[in-house]
Amino acid sequence: MxxxxxxxxxxxxxxxxxxxxxxxxxxxxxxxxxxxxxxxxxxxxxxxxxxxxxxxxxxxxxxxxxxxxxxxxxxxxxxxxxxxxxxxxxxxxxxxxxxxxxxxxxxxxxxxxxxxxxxxxxxxxxxxxxxxAERRFGSLRDVEHGMMVTLGTGIGVGLVVGGRVEIGASGFAGEAGHMIVDPAGPPCPCGRRGCWERYASGGGLGRLAREAAYAGRLAHVVATVGGDPENVHGEDISTAALGGDEGALGVLDELGWWLALGLANLVTVVDPERIAIGGGLGEAGHLLLEPTRRAFGALIEGGPFRPPIEVVGAALGExxxxxxxxxxxxxxxxx
Ligand SMILES: [Zn+2]
Structure with a gap:
């Protein structure tokens, strides 16, 4: 393309x-x-x-x-x-x-x-x-091999290979939100279970947040939404994390780990020099990048034996x- x-x-x-x-x-x-x-x-x-x-x-x-x-x-x-x-x-x-x-x-x-x-x-x-767009104007400018990962309702991935966006034989390359990361995981609208985007998207953040709320790790956030863990959404975590809430930061750490897991898997296929993370996590985005980088460094194959791979925020936002x-x-x- x-x-x-x-x-x-x-x-x-x-x-x-x-x-x-x-x-x-x-x-x-x-x-x-x-x-x-x-x-x-x-x-x-x-x-x-x-x-x-x-x-x-x-x-x-x-x-x-x-x-x-x-x-x-x-x-x-x-x-x-x-x-x-x-x-x-x-x-x-x-x-x-x-x-x-x-x-x-x-x-x-x-x-x-x-x-x-x-x-x-x-x-x-x-x-x-x-x-x-990121290849032309943003964080992947001049990158020959890279990935754009958009966190929204699901996860969208665009692969830059040889300076071009690679769309595959049928146009379906980069459907990586539906990589299965846990075959026994929660059902996905695609009809299977445990897809990456059930854990690491904006929607996945809501699910991880409610799990943490039911487990009693988000007392303050639960109080701000009226006391019912079911009412905790991803935006509540972003807001609380920006305010320094330990429980909310813990959920972002968890989200970062799942995000890094999928990225590390994709690295074995694409061998990128840079990965840009964008999408709807909004202002809390920078709070997600740090735990993601930490986990990514530990999860990547042969980390010490390859050039560093940058994980950066996307430049063009929504x-x-x-x-x-x-x-x-x-x-x-x-x-
Ligand atoms: Zn799926």
Missing amino acids: SDAGRVGATIGVDIGGTQVHGVLLGGDGAVLAEARVPTPQPETDDVAVPDAAGHDVAEAVLAVVRELRAAGGAQPPRRVGIGAPGMVDREGILRFAPNLPGASGADLGGLVSEGIGDLLVDVENDANCAAL RAGAIGAGLMARADRSP
Whole structure:
């Protein structure tokens, strides 16, 4: 995947678990305007059954695209890139979307093209888009072999191999959130058990937090949410950790260990020089990087016998996916 053949301003849209976020991306890569709407929540949680969710998501994307085209002035951009969570094939079909139930099988590009004529729409995996953006403008700039790891509802991984984002034979490379790290672990929406993202994503943080709350290790945090451990969420841990709460910092240590475990596994495959961590953990991100680096150093194969691998924060924040989608839309794919 490359962004060769630049064609002026484009629109990039990132479909996240909670919001659909779009940017109007200038030819120089500057973000000229932003728009966001809530991600439609499906009526089913059966990921294998396609339903209206694909249409609902496409409508949300269209709302964002319309707003950004209006912001584009007299010559609204025609090129739109969409970053979608899950397995997006080389034709842009969202084949399987564990974290967007009901949308599996959706032709989002087709639906968006039907909604607004005269658009050129490309769809790509959201993490691959984020990797493209970080490679171009962010923490993976000039990196030949690297990984972009986005922690959100799940975990998205974009692999930079030989300076390019590697998408694999079918387009499905980097679906590493669904590496199984414990076959006896909690069920995953993908239909299996113990996937990495059950432990190390933003969603995984909530699960680890509730475990710690039930075990009595988060007394202060539980008190702040009204006394019921079930009400503890990832954001509560981030907030408490920023305030120095020992229990919350302990949960981030645990999250860091699980994150490092998956990274160490991926290192055996990719041999990266740098790993960028981004996504929705927000302001507590730096509190996660330290325990992650510590555990990573201990878990990595042959640590003393290889050059150091940097684990850094992503530079573009929550905009990475949308910026990357906008970059991807620049590629001239016309015959
Ligand atoms: Zn899974």
